[in-house]
Amino acid sequence: MKAELTENILNQIPDSVRFNQDDAAALVAHQSFLLSLEDELVKGFYDHLYAHETTRKIFTDDEREAREKTLRDWYQRTLSGPFDTHYWEWQTLVGLVHIKRNVNNAMVAGMWGWLQTFLGQHVLEKLPSEEALKVIKAVHALQAVVMALISESYQRNMFTAVDKAAGLNEALLYRLVSIEIDEMLAQAR
Numbered sequence: 001m002k003a004e005l006t007e008n009i010l011n012q013i014p015d016s017v018r019f020n021q022d023d024a025a026a027l028v029a030h031q032s033f034l035l036s037l038e039d040e041l042v043k044g045f046y047d048h049l050y051a052h053e054t055t056r057k058i059f060t061d062d063e064r065e066a067r068e069k070t071l072r073d074w075y076q077r078t079l080s081g082p083f084d085t086h087y088w089e090w091q092t093l094v095g096l097v098h099i100k101r102n103v104n105n106a107m108v109a110g111m112w113g114w115l116q117t118f119l120g121q122h123v124l125e126k127l128p129s130e131e132a133l134k135v136i137k138a139v140h141a142l143q144a145v146v147m148a149l150i151s152e153s154y155q156r157n158m159f160t161a162v163d164k165a166a167g168l169n170e171a172l173l174y175r176l177v178s179i180e181i182d183e184m185l186a187q188a189r
């Protein structure tokens with residue numbers, strides 16, 4: 001994915017709330033404590049996905065070990081930093097890899113919610129509250145950026161694909177979607 005697209009999506013989020021150096025520092029400062037949660041985090045994450053029929057169907061029967069490994073790698077890399085363009089581009093790529101496997105944004109957003117609660121509970125139990133709040137803020141800001149990259153890049157890539165296949169450019173497609181939304185709103189009211 002092009003660096004400009006990543007930059008452009010990141011720039012949609014106000015600087016004042018976007019994941020920043022303080023957030024990166026909070027994660028790296030508590031790296032060893034957060035890493036001590038890795039086994040429980042990875043197990044819990046996949047227990048939930050495997051226990052739910054819709055998400056279970058995504059996986060082949062022999063896949064769990066490999067999936068746990070990719071989540072471990074992601075967690076370790078995330079807690080090491082740096083949060084540079086390369087990292088953000090990788091997050092977008094992970095989004096595309098998910099799309100190819102029919103993992104949709106609802107599934108990913110749901111698991112981010114679980115991750116945030118899991119980490120929040122543990123840091124509040126073990127760290128001084130001021131430090132715990134820094135980590136919680138960092139995890140929330142990270143989630144916001146990653147979901148922004150995944151969802152926006154998906155939409156923009158879809159616009160490009162539709163334009164290529166059907167000759168409908170982005171502006172026209174927006175217009176059609178807007179008309180559709182007007183109808184839906186009129187029906188809903």
Ligand code: HEM
Pocket residue numbers: 049055058059067070071074093094097098101103107108111112115
């Ligand atoms: C917080 C949410 C999630 C994170 C951080 C995450 C992270 C990752 C990462 C880092 C990879 C490896 C991508 C690569 O090849 O570079 C991956 C692959 C994969 N993830 Fe996730 N994931 C998340 C949610 C989910 C969910 C909700 C599902 C299923 C319902 C899922 C299913 C998969 C599958 C099937 C692959 C393998 C794709 C392939 O290579 O064929 N993930 N994920």
